Amino acid sequence: MSRRNYLVRKFALALVTILVVVTINFVLFRVLPGDPVRAVIGRNVRISPETQQALREQFGLDQPVFPNQFLSTLGQWARGNLGISWSLRQPVSEILLSKLGNTLMLIGLGQVLSIVLGVALGLLAGWKRKTAVDVGALTFSLIAWAIPTFWLGIILLAAGSTWLGLPTGGILSPQNVGRPLYTVLPDLAKHLILPTLTLTILYLGEYMLIMRSSILEVLSEDYILTAKAKGMSHWQVLRRHALKNAMLPIVTLIALNLGFTVSGAIYIETVFSYDGLGKLFQSALVKHDYPLLQGAFLLLAVSVIIANMLADLIYSYLDPRVKAV
Amino acid sequence: MKRNLVEFWRVFRGNGMGILGAILVASILVVAILGPAMTPYEPSQIVRDADGRALIFAPPSVHPPLGTDDASRDVFTQLVHGARISLAVGFLAGFIAMFIGSLFGILAGYFGGWVDTLLMRATDVLLVIPDLPLMLILVATLRQMDLHVSPLAVLTLVIGLLYWTSTARLIRSQVLTIKERQFVARARAIGAGHWHIIRKHILPQIMPLIVANTVLILSTAILVESGLAFLGLGDPTQPSWGTMLNFAFDRNAVSNGAWWFYLPPGLAIVWVTLGCVLLGNVLEEILNPRLAMHHLEGEQHMVARREESRAEGKGCADHDSG
Numbered sequence: 001m002s003r004r005n006y007l008v009r010k011f012a013l014a015l016v017t018i019l020v021v022v023t024i025n026f027v028l029f030r031v032l033p034g035d036p037v038r039a040v041i042g043r044n045v046r047i048s049p050e051t052q053q054a055l056r057e058q059f060g061l062d063q064p065v066f067p068n069q070f071l072s073t074l075g076q077w078a079r080g081n082l083g084i085s086w087s088l089r090q091p092v093s094e095i096l097l098s099k100l101g102n103t104l105m106l107i108g109l110g111q112v113l114s115i116v117l118g119v120a121l122g123l124l125a126g127w128k129r130k131t132a133v134d135v136g137a138l139t140f141s142l143i144a145w146a147i148p149t150f151w152l153g154i155i156l157l158a159a160g161s162t163w164l165g166l167p168t169g170g171i172l173s174p175q176n177v178g179r180p181l182y183t184v185l186p187d188l189a190k191h192l193i194l195p196t197l198t199l200t201i202l203y204l205g206e207y208m209l210i211m212r213s214s215i216l217e218v219l220s221e222d223y224i225l226t227a228k229a230k231g232m233s234h235w236q237v238l239r240r241h242a243l244k245n246a247m248l249p250i251v252t253l254i255a256l257n258l259g260f261t262v263s264g265a266i267y268i269e270t271v272f273s274y275d276g277l278g279k280l281f282q283s284a285l286v287k288h289d290y291p292l293l294q295g296a297f298l299l300l301a302v303s304v305i306i307a308n309m310l311a312d313l314i315y316s317y318l319d320p321r322v323k324a325v
Numbered sequence: 326m327k328r329n330l331v332e333f334w335r336v337f338r339g340n341g342m343g344i345l346g347a348i349l350v351a352s353i354l355v356v357a358i359l360g361p362a363m364t365p366y367e368p369s370q371i372v373r374d375a376d377g378r379a380l381i382f383a384p385p386s387v388h389p390p391l392g393t394d395d396a397s398r399d400v401f402t403q404l405v406h407g408a409r410i411s412l413a414v415g416f417l418a419g420f421i422a423m424f425i426g427s428l429f430g431i432l433a434g435y436f437g438g439w440v441d442t443l444l445m446r447a448t449d450v451l452l453v454i455p456d457l458p459l460m461l462i463l464v465a466t467l468r469q470m471d472l473h474v475s476p477l478a479v480l481t482l483v484i485g486l487l488y489w490t491s492t493a494r495l496i497r498s499q500v501l502t503i504k505e506r507q508f509v510a511r512a513r514a515i516g517a518g519h520w521h522i523i524r525k526h527i528l529p530q531i532m533p534l535i536v537a538n539t540v541l542i543l544s545t546a547i548l549v550e551s552g553l554a555f556l557g558l559g560d561p562t563q564p565s566w567g568t569m570l571n572f573a574f575d576r577n578a579v580s581n582g583a584w585w586f587y588l589p590p591g592l593a594i595v596w597v598t599l600g601c602v603l604l605g606n607v608l609e610e611i612l613n614p615r616l617a618m619h620h621l622e623g624e625q626h627m628v629a630r631r632e633e634s635r636a637e638g639k640g641c642a643d644h645d646s647g
Binding site for chain 2: 145256
């Protein structure tokens with residue numbers, strides 16, 4: 001299969017997956033008991049019959065469910081009209097956008113830290129195979145896998161707030177809320193330490209494991225032997241020849257991990273009352289705020305799918321051998 | 326068959342990790358089975374001191390061994406009752422996932438063609454959709470629909486119906502190699518039907534793999550259940566470990582310093598998931614025929630990890646010397 005075919009296939013997969021997500025979202029939205037108009041604007045809001053009719057027409061509720069309603073709802077979603085949150089009485093898309101930055105900041109920090117540390121430690125563990133470093137790394141990743149994310153968060157929260165005096169939640173101290181972020185950086189950093197640490201510990205193990213097995217595989221290649229035979233030192237071989245090739249699987253893992261990262265954000269933001277998409281999702285769940293829940297799901301799922309596709313494209317660009325995987 | 330079991334035990338006995346995993350899992354099973362017999366209290370019973378005052382957030386002592394929660398209930402009692410709920414949901418969900426995964430894996434691997442394509446594309450799609458948000462909206466909407474089933478049943482079904490993909494892929498690849506073997510071709514030549522071949526020739530070959538994989542799936546199912554319950558999707562009237570942690574967190578056990586309320590349920594979850602992972606990994610190493618091939622390659626160890634054996638096989642183990 002040619003590379004173009006590979007790209008087309010990945011693109012088609014992303015498209016189909018988005019379609020599945022949208023369909024799930026639509027069906028779940030419709031099987032809920034009650035008037036769909038109420039589902040869009042909320043149960044307790046008083047609206048005039050004219051407005052109701054207008055909404056009915058906007059969402060095409062006077063037409064058959066499939067294909068007309070399905071397609072028009074799809075159109076609304078594509079234009080960013082995700083309905084109005086029941087609990088917050090604001091358009092869902094506006095709420096989502098206002099929380100997106102905070103979540104990206106947390107996820108970004110956690111991912112960068114865990115990738116850097118994971119790659120370094122994985123490299124070390126693979127290089128010094130069957131030593132204490134290696135056994136330690138493997139044990140750590142095993143235990144990190146078995147610990148529930150939210151519980152690790154609770155423990156770090158308890159330990160950090162009791163012994164280190166770190167804040168127990170939120171993004172900023174109350175007196176700093178509303179000021180521009182760059183003027184209150186130390187306070188922001190203090191609030192970010194514990195959630196970021198939780199995320200990092202959580203993902204570190206997996207990056208370490210993949211990097212370890214990847215470097216082991218690369219080190220067994222003939223060109224490594226050649227490089228050594230030419231008289232290069234171990235460190236030179238690692239840096240010039242092994243590292244680049246061993247890094248390839250990490251790219252795929254970052255993409256595959258994105259879904260996992262979203263789960264992590266939901267748990268960690270809940271534990272640390274961190275004002276992002278994850279916390280929003282959890283509170284929408286508790287408050288039975290369905291428009292918000294559906295909107296958040298759509299945003300999270302579609303971004304993960306697109307990011308996955310992009311990672312596949314990047315991967316095929318980085319590794320020309322990828323064709324028919 | 327009996328010889329196989331003896332041989333299996335001989336290998337397994339020598340594997341410390343596997344023994345440790347088995348002990349972890351078995352001990353928690355004993356706790357779940359004994360359950361109520363291990364404690365004088367009911368889960369919802371209010372524990373009082375000698376003067377009849379309810380003990381709120383009482384620290385561990387002899388009387389309530391793990392202290393009490395905000396509503397004066399005994400934490401240890403909740404913990405042993407929770408073991409039943411957590412394990413029941415985890416095991417049931419795990420078995421559902423294993424059943425669907427094996428069925429799809431066998432069908433896809435054995436029949437190939439469009440069945441295979443369809444199932445593999447379905448796993449591709451499921452793999453990319455972020456699982457936690459999907460489960461959350463599924464459980465939330467199913468609950469709202471007045472289906473007259475218990476919340477735990479909904480939880481079990483949703484977990485079971487979403488975690489079969491990795492099993493399906495694993496079983497499929499195994500079936501693909503088995504169906505090309507001589508004995509299958511011979512069975513077909515003498516006129517055996519598909520059903521007969523699958524039941525008599527394929528299934529016995531992949532059964533060990535299914536067992537090993539099931540143990541691994543169990544750990545995932547128990548972890549996922551605890552997470553969903555923590556986010557408030559458990560059944561408050563039948564609290565699992567995750568639901569206990571949800572209570573503990575919502576009722577400020579952390580700011581009250583009530584570590585005996587939030588540490589034990591989490592440790593219990595780690596205990597059983599770690600046990601399952603250790604046990605499952607070792608079972609897979611011993612039982613997976615593809616890994617066992619390395620016995621013939623002059624390995625020092627009975628069982629070699631895949632990546633290591635590859636590295637050694639190419640004779641470059643010397644990269645860490647000198």
